[in-house]
Amino acid sequence: MFDIVVKGGTLPDGRVADIGIRDGRIAAVERLDDAVEAGEVIDATGDLVSPPFVDPHFHMDATLSYGLPRINASGTLLEGIALWGELKQVMTVDEVKERALAYCDWAASLGLLAIRSHVDTCDDRLLGVQALLDVREAVKGYIDLQLVAFPQDGLYCDPTAYENTVRALDMGVDVVGGIPHFERTMAYGVASVTALCEIAAERGLLVDLHCDETDDPMSRHIETLAYETQRLGLQGRVTGSHLTSMHSMDNYYVSKLLPLMAEAQVAAIPNPLINIMLQGRHDTFPKRRGLTRVKEMQALGITVGWGQDCVRDPWYSLGTGDMLDVAFMGLHVAQMSAPEEMARCFDMVTAESAKIMHLDGYGLEVGCTASLVVLDAGDKIEAVRLRPDRLCVIAKGKVISRQARNDARLSIPGRPESVRRRHQPMGSG
Numbered sequence: 001m002f003d004i005v006v007k008g009g010t011l012p013d014g015r016v017a018d019i020g021i022r023d024g025r026i027a028a029v030e031r032l033d034d035a036v037e038a039g040e041v042i043d044a045t046g047d048l049v050s051p052p053f054v055d056p057h058f059h060m061d062a063t064l065s066y067g068l069p070r071i072n073a074s075g076t077l078l079e080g081i082a083l084w085g086e087l088k089q090v091m092t093v094d095e096v097k098e099r100a101l102a103y104c105d106w107a108a109s110l111g112l113l114a115i116r117s118h119v120d121t122c123d124d125r126l127l128g129v130q131a132l133l134d135v136r137e138a139v140k141g142y143i144d145l146q147l148v149a150f151p152q153d154g155l156y157c158d159p160t161a162y163e164n165t166v167r168a169l170d171m172g173v174d175v176v177g178g179i180p181h182f183e184r185t186m187a188y189g190v191a192s193v194t195a196l197c198e199i200a201a202e203r204g205l206l207v208d209l210h211c212d213e214t215d216d217p218m219s220r221h222i223e224t225l226a227y228e229t230q231r232l233g234l235q236g237r238v239t240g241s242h243l244t245s246m247h248s249m250d251n252y253y254v255s256k257l258l259p260l261m262a263e264a265q266v267a268a269i270p271n272p273l274i275n276i277m278l279q280g281r282h283d284t285f286p287k288r289r290g291l292t293r294v295k296e297m298q299a300l301g302i303t304v305g306w307g308q309d310c311v312r313d314p315w316y317s318l319g320t321g322d323m324l325d326v327a328f329m330g331l332h333v334a335q336m337s338a339p340e341e342m343a344r345c346f347d348m349v350t351a352e353s354a355k356i357m358h359l360d361g362y363g364l365e366v367g368c369t370a371s372l373v374v375l376d377a378g379d380k381i382e383a384v385r386l387r388p389d390r391l392c393v394i395a396k397g398k399v400i401s402r403q404a405r406n407d408a409r410l411s412i413p414g415r416p417e418s419v420r421r422r423h424q425p426m427g428s429g
């Protein structure tokens, strides 16, 4: 007897299987007898059944604050940071929680059930930290929210940032963050990477730094991050987020850098929606793309996950919480057009990001946590192309969201009445 059976879906690897769920875990992945007993049977015939979406880079303390207290007129990272600094002075814990919980509702309905969110520690009251710790507790039944202690104004620029970042970790924040390219000098940037990696090594924590989010090709803190990862034995536990300067770096230098990253098993999180907006703002033409070297890193075995970064906040005015929007933009900006590259873009918002977050029990194998999403798409590439309806979302063994299949009704003489964006190959009926 299962609590739920999801019948006949196509898994991301192309297998067709039924998934039996019992006590919050996946108990079977095989073709089950039609007469199998289950509390509920969900027909997923012809639909893609995937483990949940994962966003490995987000700012939940700032989400849904767009326009408060004003709009980012220049569209730059620096004005966004200044604007956020103004909002931080006036926001309350309750406001941050309300916005974050509203965002989590959007995320859950879209099958986004694991989020790594940076939380600003440059505030003596640690108000955002308090708020997101409460939100992490409130959503734990359906979303795995991992928090990163992030000194937005710089570990050494802000006089109390170091102390407050350590306090945030003491309060239960999970991961060590930083922003070396925003420190006053390159030397302070390097020192911040060393100090933050040492904190992580002492406490046995993961590291995820905003690293080189600039168009300056001389911003090379990723090199220090790879070095410190090796020196402190943190291999496989460290991530560089953004890495946009790599786009502009000298090719010879990159040919040395990427093997260092691979050797240190440092992962990368590009954020294509936000960085295509923020980067290149000082360029005339040609204007640089705001993206690091994704395919080149993957070719060396470096794990790369797409991050969303921002939804309606001082840095980015749009966004939906749909990781397929992120994959879609990333696919275009990184020119990942080969079939295996398009399919990989789906993995980069699911399994590859789960690996970066060290998520336990993630996947669709027997014994994994019973969290999954049924999509109105036939396979991974179609999912990225259509960004389709999430017909059903199951979190930790419970159905938490259902959506009707989008099926437009046409009234054009000589044309069929129903229009679906799913592609039926000619002659397939």
Ligand SMILES: O=c1cc[nH]c(=O)[nH]1
Pocket (backbone or CB within 6 Å): 059, 077, 152, 179, 210, 213, 274, 309, 310, 315
């Ligand atoms: O892209 C972003 C968003 C928020 N803060 C940053 O430093 N970078």
